[in-house]
Amino acid sequence: MKYILILMGKIVAFLCKLIGRGSNFPGEFVSIFDKNILKKFRLPKKVIVVTGSSGKGSTTRIIANVYKMFGFKVAYNKEGGNQTAGVITTLLKNCTLGGKVKTDVVVLEMDERYIKYVLPIINPSDVVITNITRDQPPRQRHTDFITSEIKKGLSENMHLYLNADDPGIQKFALNVKNKITYYGISKLKTSYKNNLFVALNSPRCIKCHSKLNYDFYHIEDLGNFKCSNDKCDFKTPKKDYEVTDFKDKTITIEKNKIILENDMLYNIYNTLAAYSVLREAGLDKNKICEYISNLNKDKKIFNRYTLNDREVFVLNNKCENSSTYNQSMLYTYNDKGKKTIVIGWQEISRRYLWDELSWLYDVQFELLSDQDIDSIIVAGPQRYDIAVRLKYAKIDEKKIKIHNDLYDAKEDLLKSKGSIYAILNFDYVNDFNRVMEDLK
Amino acid sequence: MKINVLCLYYDIMNLYGDTGNIKVLTYHFDEQNIKYNIDYLSIDDTIDFSKYDLVLIGSGNENNRFICLNHLLKYKKDIKDAINNGTFFLVTGNAISMFGEKLYDKDALGIFKFKVEEAKERISKEVILENKIVSPIYGFFNHQDIMYGNDNLLFKDEGILYKNFYGTFTLGPLLSRNPEFLEYFLKKLIKHKDKNFKFKKINTDLNVKAYNQFIEFKKTKVFNSHKK
Numbered sequence: 327m328k329y330i331l332i333l334m335g336k337i338v339a340f341l342c343k344l345i346g347r348g349s350n351f352p353g354e355f356v357s358i359f360d361k362n363i364l365k366k367f368r369l370p371k372k373v374i375v376v377t378g379s380s381g382k383g384s385t386t387r388i389i390a391n392v393y394k395m396f397g398f399k400v401a402y403n404k405e406g407g408n409q410t411a412g413v414i415t416t417l418l419k420n421c422t423l424g425g426k427v428k429t430d431v432v433v434l435e436m437d438e439r440y441i442k443y444v445l446p447i448i449n450p451s452d453v454v455i456t457n458i459t460r461d462q463p464p465r466q467r468h469t470d471f472i473t474s475e476i477k478k479g480l481s482e483n484m485h486l487y488l489n490a491d492d493p494g495i496q497k498f499a500l501n502v503k504n505k506i507t508y509y510g511i512s513k514l515k516t517s518y519k520n521n522l523f524v525a526l527n528s529p530r531c532i533k534c535h536s537k538l539n540y541d542f543y544h545i546e547d548l549g550n551f552k553c554s555n556d557k558c559d560f561k562t563p564k565k566d567y568e569v570t571d572f573k574d575k576t577i578t579i580e581k582n583k584i585i586l587e588n589d590m591l592y593n594i595y596n597t598l599a600a601y602s603v604l605r606e607a608g609l610d611k612n613k614i615c616e617y618i619s620n621l622n623k624d625k626k627i628f629n630r631y632t633l634n635d636r637e638v639f640v641l642n643n644k645c646e647n648s649s650t651y652n653q654s655m656l657y658t659y660n661d662k663g664k665k666t667i668v669i670g671w672q673e674i675s676r677r678y679l680w681d682e683l684s685w686l687y688d689v690q691f692e693l694l695s696d697q698d699i700d701s702i703i704v705a706g707p708q709r710y711d712i713a714v715r716l717k718y719a720k721i722d723e724k725k726i727k728i729h730n731d732l733y734d735a736k737e738d739l740l741k742s743k744g745s746i747y748a749i750l751n752f753d754y755v756n757d758f759n760r761v762m763e764d765l766k
Numbered sequence: 767m768k769i770n771v772l773c774l775y776y777d778i779m780n781l782y783g784d785t786g787n788i789k790v791l792t793y794h795f796d797e798q799n800i801k802y803n804i805d806y807l808s809i810d811d812t813i814d815f816s817k818y819d820l821v822l823i824g825s826g827n828e829n830n831r832f833i834c835l836n837h838l839l840k841y842k843k844d845i846k847d848a849i850n851n852g853t854f855f856l857v858t859g860n861a862i863s864m865f866g867e868k869l870y871d872k873d874a875l876g877i878f879k880f881k882v883e884e885a886k887e888r889i890s891k892e893v894i895l896e897n898k899i900v901s902p903i904y905g906f907f908n909h910q911d912i913m914y915g916n917d918n919l920l921f922k923d924e925g926i927l928y929k930n931f932y933g934t935f936t937l938g939p940l941l942s943r944n945p946e947f948l949e950y951f952l953k954k955l956i957k958h959k960d961k962n963f964k965f966k967k968i969n970t971d972l973n974v975k976a977y978n979q980f981i982e983f984k985k986t987k988v989f990n991s992h993k994k
Contacts, residue, residue, distance in 0.1 A: 373890060380847055397994055435893070442920060458879060463782060463890075463908055464890045464891070464906075464908060465890075467827075467890070467908065468827045469827075470827040470828070470830075471827070517843055523787070524777075524780070525777065526780075529777035529778055529780075530777065530778060535809065535833060536810070537810070562815055600832035621973050660958075680890065680891060680892040680906070680988075681891075681942065681980075681984075682892075682906050682908075682940060683783075683938070684782040684783035684784075684786070684906060684937055684938030684939060685782075685783060685785030685787070685938070686783065686786075687783030687784075687785070687942075688783050705980075707980075707983045707987075708973040708976075708979075708980075708983075709981045710972055710980075711976045711979075711980070713941070713972045713975075713976070714942050714943075714972045714976050715942070716975050717793070718786070718789040718793050718942060719789070720793070723972070
């Protein structure tokens, strides 16, 4: 029965591939006949799972590709199915008819909510939890809930990888016996002493609920922290892998350099997480750096170009995830020159009909108010809601230009001055680049 | 005139953009040339409720809410006195559940008669709340509480209105999204302090556009999804 089912699954996966779709369907299909199909696979020793609110896709991609460059055979859910069916699909494509996964390594990006179903069965050797931030509140409730949901899938034998700079993520290290590898960033030029943001994810000590003190921040509540209560020992853990320098899209780690895809802070953390996993697997550090840099060198850069001698930055964000927008706020804040900002999206959520707006008040738009802003162009169905938020961030209403969509905004874009920072939901990036093409 | 505001549990009861309401109020205080002071206090502070004209509390996760309730219990009488003396409260999201007699199996503040049980399923949805005060309230619920025995409803089927206590399960930016309610609340608050206050124009032009646009948008969005 198992053989027939796996054969059928493989055929379905092949047909799906022909029509260019179906990162989930083959997995869903075989699950109809056998709910416990996941238990029928035999996996290699090295199974790496990456989860978290953001960055899991990039981290997975780096780990899988570098393994391949080292010459290993790798199974990974490249097509993006990151729930149970997506995992089954990935394993189906890479196994023998007997269910033995033929690759040396399995690397899986996984949705936070499916960890508890899948991990107890596939029992991965390594688990990376990139971050737990405010994300899709109508679906994810809050960070405490997501943390406890992920914990349900973890067991002692799994090697965990955690961001040392993130106080909230340390909940996974509390009262557990797991081997834990910590990564983080030392004080950089862009680090700051006085908090620019509201601590959204971990406002207090996770052990005693006292306030946290910081030597410096990288962003939001990430930085070098220590509990204000003398009797409590909670502080930034010792980092096993540390980025010691960052400039011109290049990070220094263990004295080697890695060229990043772009110079956003989240990129450093994703790369660091991947680097830590690869290093702990015993791979050569010089080669890892070379391979990651090569991955990024080949990439065509869409996020930075010039328009009629003006610099254009296209910053990708996720609606209902205030942390992504806060990264963009900090990025523009660090450029002290004159600028025009564009903010907008097509849809707040693709998952549900509701339009939740509370996260707009978790984004520190106040950081825009003391910059040299020519104008702020807002577009999309919630353009007035964005404008209202900007008004309450003390931004001069006259500077806010409101448009139905980005095509409507062409004239204002041409008239505007300074560098252009487009802070967009991912579903508006193509539209924006098209408009920019037209204006050239 | 100076308005004293307490933003209570600003750090751990600010789960869904709730402190946005402070940004809204201070903007309009500035606009009306009203002086104000805001105290941001939390679980390690001592609170003198008699000092304030307005107290704001927002949403929290289940653990933090019990930590706050524990901290608030010693102020039970002070809170009751403040409410009876006309102090304004603006309580958004699941914070309102702390003001009943029971919150799940724990004793709550006992200011109001209701009891709160834990819902089996999370109540997470967009809401349009009809009411007797202003145009329907647009908002969002994201909590896990069921309230029994509440007879001081603020909106239809929901919330608490008692003297100047305004509580609702609507979370986050209640005031910015509902300009009529914002104006109503702002005027009540200021007139309570100074009966003869001469108001300048309350600038809610953008808010009104956002409110109307949202209604229009929802019509097309539902329509489109039916087409699919």
